[in-house]
Amino acid sequence: MAAVSAAVLWIGAAAADGGASPEVDLDALLERLSDPAEDDWESIDAAVRGEWSKSGSPAMDLLLRRGRRALAEKDFAAALDHLGALVDHAPEFAEGYNARGAAYFALKLHGPAIEDIRRTLELNPRHYGALVGLGIIMEELKFHGRALEAFRAANRLNPHRGDVIEAISRLERKVVGIDA
Numbered sequence: 001m002a003a004v005s006a007a008v009l010w011i012g013a014a015a016a017d018g019g020a021s022p023e024v025d026l027d028a029l030l031e032r033l034s035d036p037a038e039d040d041w042e043s044i045d046a047a048v049r050g051e052w053s054k055s056g057s058p059a060m061d062l063l064l065r066r067g068r069r070a071l072a073e074k075d076f077a078a079a080l081d082h083l084g085a086l087v088d089h090a091p092e093f094a095e096g097y098n099a100r101g102a103a104y105f106a107l108k109l110h111g112p113a114i115e116d117i118r119r120t121l122e123l124n125p126r127h128y129g130a131l132v133g134l135g136i137i138m139e140e141l142k143f144h145g146r147a148l149e150a151f152r153a154a155n156r157l158n159p160h161r162g163d164v165i166e167a168i169s170r171l172e173r174k175v176v177g178i179d180a
Contacts, residue, residue, distance in 0.1 A: 024051050033158050041160040052095045060090045071103050079103040094123035098130050128157040144174045
């Protein structure tokens with residue numbers, strides 16, 4: 001159950017609405033989000049995730065929404081069907097791989113999940129959600145040093161998530177022996 005919850009949190013709740021939106025300066029949003037003093041970080045985070053959820057194709061956006069809905073409903077076979085079709089038809093869309101990686105993770109298929117995270121980060125190196133997912137998997141597999149690296153990288157991009165800060169603290173105690 002915890003793995004499923006983590007997977008759903010990892011992919012995020014943002015979904016494209018399919019409608020036209022004003023031009024968004026993603027670089028400016030990510031810069032603001034990386035500022036630990038940013039008060040409006042939750043809305044910035046939602047805007048970033050919303051932008052990442054836009055493939056540029058209404059059909060592909062629909063597959064993403066259906067895959068995420070199936071994942072949230074714990075219908076992992078349907079999630080993999082939708083998300084597999086998405087990455088087949090939109091192989092340059094990072095969020096498709098990220099969502100499918102979450103579905104693989106929910107099924108404890110760590111190898112395919114890690115491969116989808118790798119592809120997500122290849123397409124979108126600033127995808128802090130994928131880095132969190134990688135950290136979760138690495139910690140679960142007891143690769144604590146790699147988990148710590150992934151969480152630290154995610155934290156540099158979005159330093160506002162309490163769960164990531166907590167993971168860094170926990171893993172630092174394990175990896176480098178820092179006392180709490």
